[in-house]
């Protein structure tokens with residue numbers, strides 16, 4: 629299943645495609661926003677650990693829904709405007725959060741709660757602090773394929789845009 633590393637890579641690729649391939653690596657605020665937003669739904673793991681000592685208790689419930697992406701997309705886009713971060717309007721924030729839910733849905737077998745509050749699927753099992761930390765740190769190796777594909781998309785995006793720009797300026 630995608631871990632923070634995989635979700636962040638998907639977030640970077642998504643943002644790059646949506647923002648016309650503009651470079652953001654030197655802009656640490658945008659980078660931080662992408663990492664936070666593309667992992668935000670998994671805040672339910674931390675809440676589960678704090679309140680029930682079980683990371684699976686609330687996992688894949690309300691935070692893995694379209695409604696959550698709408699509400700927190702709005703909140704974070706307002707926040708981004710306050711911090712004058714460019715390319716982080718509601719559309720970007722919403723899609724970055726949703727990219728997490730879509731990735732969980734497509735890349736894993738257990739369901740997400742897309743249409744919460746009309747449907748809700750909590751993940752089963754019991755995961756304490758140790759297991760969650762171990763998974764986040766060491767299962768990240770499984771995300772290598774996702775990272776590889778996302779880096780490929782990022783580079784392809786840059787190459788396509790440069791080619792288009794070049795042919796555009798040559799035709800002028």
Ligand SMILES: [Zn+2]
Pocket residue numbers: 669670692728732
């Ligand atoms: Zn998740």
